[in-house]
Amino acid sequence: MNRLKIFTLISISNLIFLSACTSNEIGNSKDVNPDAIFFDYKIWAEEGRESVTVNLQYRMGGPNGTTLVIDEPGSVKLDGEELQLDSAKLTGAYYEVQKSLDSFTGKHTIVFTDLNKKEYREEFEFTPFTLEPDVPATLTRGNLVFNLKGLDPIDYVRVLATDTSFTSTDINDVDTVRNGRLVISSDRLSSLVNGPVNLEFYKEVEKPLKNTAKEGGKLFLTYGLKREFELKGPHNP
Incomplete structure (x- = not known):
């Protein structure tokens, strides 16, 4: 796989979570009206990795606002476990935990408590999907059919495929x-050359939170899996 294309795919995945216009400044919740706090929740995982990452941020005045340290008596909890504050130059202040992928399937609850001890409870469900049967080592050009288990009857998945x-x-x-x-139709495959192909499937869910302060909030949840195969057959670009 050439380095340029690998970098492109990595960049696409990273841009799901980072935006150039999002503030990385850090403030304190005690200096902000609780109604002006925006809730920014992200959960992501990939098949083959051991953990699911739950990243929770609170911002002043909207999705691109200053990130906030939640001062006592405020708190941030996932399934009853209080999360600890962390920070980074690129993202500002956040509350993050990693959980075992094998045991994380199912329903979960995030509880944010503000300075006035008001609780905001948000539930979400994490459901990985699988490929059944798996992708063979070699595929011949034509309409490629993949069977994904664990999705809704009508669902949407991002497909990334890159060659050498x-x-x-x-x-x-x-x-x-x-x-x-x-x-993946044969017409779409015509853009790829024969040889090694890196294939990725991602389910991406973005939706508004149900229980927030007046400023609102959003949940972004993604799960992905990756495969490689050899593409062969007559190529008619």
Whole structure:
């Protein structure tokens, strides 16, 4: 796999979570009206990695506002466990925990308590999906059909596919999955050259939170899996 394309795919994944216009400044919740706090929740994981990351941030005045340290008596909890403050130059203040991927499937609860001891409870469900059967080592050009288990009857998955050529156009689309069936058509495959192909599937869910301060909040949840295969057959670009 050429380095340029690997970097491109990594950049796409990272941009899911980071935005150039998002503030990395740090303030304190005691200096902010509790109603002006925006809740920014992100959960992500990948098949083959041991953990799920839960990253929770609180911002002043909206999704791009200053990140906040939650002062006592405020707190941030996941499933009853209080999360500890951390910070980084790129992202500002955040509350993060990593949980075992094997045991994280199911429903979870985030509870944010503000300075006035008012609780905001948010529930979410984490459901990984799988490939059944798995992708064979070699695939011949044509309509490629993949069966994904663990999705809704009608669902949406981002498909990333990249080859070893600097000049070809990679696949980067959000596809509809119907009853677990996802198809990459032969026409779309024509943009890829024969040889090793890196294939990635990501389910991305972004939705407003149900229980927040007046400023609102959002949840972004993503799960992905990666495969490699050899593409062969007559190539008609």
